[in-house]
Amino acid sequence: MEIDYSNIKVIGFDADDTLWVNETYFREAEEKVGQLLSHYETPNKIDQELFRLEIKNLPIYGYGVKGFVLSMIELAIELSNGQVSNEIISKILQIGKDMINKPIELLDGVEDVLKSLSKDYKLIVATKGDLLDQERKLEKSGLLQYFHHIEVLSEKQESNYEKLLKHLDINPSEFLMVGNSLKSDILPLVNIGAEAIHIPFHTTWLHEEVTKNETDGVEYNTIKSLTEILKYFKPTK
Incomplete structure (x- = not known):
């Protein structure tokens, strides 16, 4: 019809x-945070847990890079039982800043x-x-x-x-x-x-x-x- x-x-x-282009940058960021947290969990488990936190946090943070970054930080704290280093937190924050500053394609x-x-x-x-x-x-x-x-x-x-x-x-x-x-x-x-x-x-x-x-x-x-x-x-x- x-x-x-x-x-x-x-x-x-x-x-x-x-x-x-937008979603491609989120996938790239997920790979980077997976590498940063690889000594705490497997890549597949990190992906699953990050998605769980993103969905849980949507009513609080809404959509976008900022909420995504906060969920990544929360993930790092959870997976490390609160032992994650300041250096890794700083690198996660930089991942978010890099996403925001990406050129528009x-x-x-x-x-x-x-x-x-x-x-x-x-x-x-x-x-x-x-x-x-x-x-x-x-x-x-x-x-x-x-x-x-x-x-x-x-x-x-x-x-x-x-x-x-x-x-x-x-x-x-x-x-x-x-x-x-x-x-x-x-x-x-x-x-x-x-x-x-x-x-x-x-x-x-x-x-x-x-x-x-x-x-x-x-x-x-x-x-x-x-x-x-x-x-x-x-x-x-």
Whole structure:
């Protein structure tokens, strides 16, 4: 069944791993902390325990690098029974600072697509994470000029999107969300009557994964790269 986008007025974009690279840096940081703590546990156990702490701490710290770093420090204290050295704590803090200071690596064709779509549609960013960090990344990306509105959400659930659409003063049928996470960017939107386009990224945080049963019968398009979206939204001549 072909999806009709003719009613769309506003297009929302996830930021991390939709507009630019992000999750790759978390995987690299996990490998580094695994090496730092390797004399306390196996790499697999370290990964499992870090994920457990991240999920436990989400209601307290939210998403983003800062909460991730605090979870890594907590992990180091737990695995070492409180004996972890100041040197290792300092190295974990530096891992976090290095993540925050990473250059913004735009995904292929992002700016060209935004430039084209902004001629005919109101574009917004709808992302989650640390507000300061996301604002910094948007500023460094050079993409701010294409967006009418920036929304950093504490969560990406149906209620959060409903509040966003109310703020934008549009009906769900007039909104399209584009993102890499089925759990955060696709399913909640389809459930409230909006449209969504999925662009898979090569690595996905375990917390964002969904089962096949959750996506069965859900109508959305999947594209390999953002540039393919222009086959649904022809640029103005």
